[in-house]
Amino acid sequence: MEITLTLSDELVRKLHQLPNPDEFVSEAIVRAFNTYVFQTASRPSKWARIVQRVQNDPVHLDGYSEQFKQDIREFRNHFTLMHDK
Known part of the structure; x- marks a missing residue:
């Protein structure tokens, strides 16, 4: 699945310098979701x-x-x- 994100120019430059930017972003999102406390659960x-x-x-x-x-x-x-x- 593809998704379009709006990022700052600086972040895009840093992503393009990585050997595998797609994998990096995917892993970062997985880590973020693993530590994120969803607000709907507490509301x-x-x-x-x-x-x-x-x-x-x-x-x-x-x-x-x-x-x-x-x-x-x-x-x-x-x-x-x-x-x-």
Whole structure:
């Protein structure tokens, strides 16, 4: 697979001086991914953020917060997957 990157002129000159620039870039990217902590893993999901918002500020529900919390409890207590039946 090919990809086009925009690099500074200085980086391009240094890459062209290497004996195998493609291999160098590939290995550098692999090393970077091995040490990179992806932000999506630490960020709560959309649903987790909604639950947090409801728990922290039930005013958003305009009087439906108790019913909503009861619905959440019922769903959590009775949730099963098809293969669990």
